[in-house]
Amino acid sequence: MSSASAVTASQRAAQRLALAALVLGALAIAFSPIFVRLSEVGPTATGFYRTILAVPPLWLVWRFRPADAAPRASETSWGIPPLGVLLIPGLLFAGDLFFWHLSIKYTSVANATLLSNFAPVIVTLGAWLVLREKITSSFLVALLVAFCGALMLVGASFRLGGDYVFGDLLAFTTAIFYGAYMIAVAKLRGRHGTQEIMLWSSLVSGLALLPMVWLMGESLWPATLQGWAILFGLAWISHALGQGLIAYALGHLPASFSSLVVLVQPVAAAFFGWLWLGEGLQPLQIAGGAVVLIGILLARRAQLKG
Template identity: 80%
Template sequence: MSMPSPTAVPVAAALRLRQQLALAALVLGALAIAFSPIFVRLSEVGPTATGFYRAILAVPPIWLWWRFMPALPRVAVAVGQSRPLPPLALILVPGLLFAGDLFFWHLAIKYTTVANATLLSNFAPVIVTLGAWLVLREKITGAFLVAMLVAICGALMLVGASLELGGTNVFGDMLAFTTAVFYGCYMIAVAKLRGRHGTQDLMLWSSLVTGIALLPMVWVMGEGLLPATLHGWLILFGLAWISQALGQGLIAYALGHLPASFSSLVVLIQPVAAAFFGWLWLGEGLQPLQLGGGAVVLLGILLARRAQLKAG
C-alpha cells in the first residue's frame, strides 16, 4: 500500500481549513444580507431608490478594501504600477445581474404578497445548481438534489401560512421567479469569475455597475431620491455597509472556495434569519409552521453539506 507524500497531508489540511473558513464566511454573509428586508422596510425612499443606495453607498468601503488590502494577484503587477483594467465581463456582468435581481425583487413585492415573493425568489438554488452543472462542471449527486428539495420545502413552510399563489398575483409571482433567475445567474457569474479575480475586484465593480444601472430606474418608477431625515440616511448606510459590502462580499469570497450549488443552499439561511429578525425588531409574529420550516431549511443544508463531503 502506497503512503501519502510528506507534502500531501499539509496541503490537504490547508484545503480543509480554507473550506471551513469559506463556510463560516458564507454563513456570516447570509446572516448579514438577512438584515436587508429590515432596512428596506424602514427606508424613507422607494424600493428602487433603496436598491440604488444599497449598491452605490457600498462602493467607498469596498474601494478602501480594494485599495489597501489587495487580493493575492492573479497577474503580477510591478511595484508602483496601477492594476490593469479588468475584462469587460468582470466590469459589467455581475453588476447588471445583481441590478436585475434588486429591481425585479422590489417590483415583485409591489405586485404580489411578500410571502409569494420570498418563496419564489428563493428558488435561486435550482437555477444555481443547473448552472453549476452546465457552466462550472460541478458534479451534482442524487443526495445533494434530495437535500435541495428538503431545503426548498422548508422555505415553503417558512412562508406557507401567507402564501397566495395564482389569482391576481400571477404577474408579481412571475417577477419574483425572475428575481431568482437573476440572483442565480449572479452567483454563477461570481463563482466563474472568482477563479481568476479577487473578491475585492468583483465587489467593487459589481456594486458600482449595479448602482449606475438602478439610478435611471429610480426615475422610471417615479421615486424620490433623498431621505427626509438623518435616520433615513443611517438606514441606507446600514443596508449598504452590512448587507451589500459585508454580506455579499463574504458570499463572493466563499464562492471562490466552495461549490456554487452548495453555497446557494446555505444562503437559504437568509430567509430563516430574516424571519427571526422581523420577530425581534419589527414585532412580526412567528407561527409554529414557520419555526418548523426554519428547522427543515437547516436540515436540508446539513444534508447538502454531508453530500458535498462524500462527493469530495
C-alpha cells in the first residue's frame, strides 16, 4: 500500500470515528430538555450546575490525557494567548445555556430543540467566512432537506399563540450563541485538545452563569436527592459526554457538516419528550425525523470523502 493511500485510509478511519462520536454526542445532549424540565431549580441555576458539575470529571480526563493530546502551540492563529481565546467558547456557551434553559420553560421540548438548532445556518455561514470551508450547492440542498424534516417534526405541536412566542424567540436566540460556540470550538481544535477546551469552557460558563442565577432570583439548592441526581445527569451525560464528543468531532469533520448532524438531537428529543413527558408524537413528526436523517446522509455525501 502506498503512503498516499495509507494516509487516505487513516483519514477515512478518523472521519468514521468522529462521525460516530458526533452522533453519540447529539444523542447525549438530546436528554438535556428532559433533565431541564425535571430540574428542581430554576433554568439559569440548572445551566450553572450543568457546567460546574461537569468540571471535576473533565479535569480528570484532562489531567490523565495522553501525551499526544497536549496543546500543540502556545498561541492560536488569532494571535491571542490561549487562556484568552479559551474564554470565548465558555462565554458563548453560557449565553447558549441561559436562553436555551429558559426557553424550555416557555415552549415545548420539540419547539425549543428545533428553533435552537437553527444553529447550522449560523455555523455554515461562519464556516465559510471564518474557517474558509468550501460550501457546495449539494450541501445546501442537504441542509434544506434536513430543515424541511425538522419543520415536519415540530409541525404538529408548533403554536403561534402568546404562550409559545416568547419561548420560541428565546430558543432562536440560543441558535445564534450555539452556532458561534461551534465555530469557536472548531477554530480552537486546530491547536488545542478536546479536553482543554471542554475544561476551560465549562469552568468559564459556570462562573458566568452564577451571577445570573442571583439576578434571576433563583434558588441554588434542589429540594431532594433526586433533584441532585437530575443535575448530575445533565452535567455528566449531556454536557461532559455529549458536548465533549461533539468538540472531539469538530477536530476531524467540517463544522458545517457537524452542525447539521447535530440535528439528530431534535429527532431524539421529540421521541424522549413523547416517552417521558407525554408530549404528542404524530405520524407527520415521525416522517419529519426520517427526512432529517435523509438530509444528514445527503450532507455526508456532499461534504465527506469516502
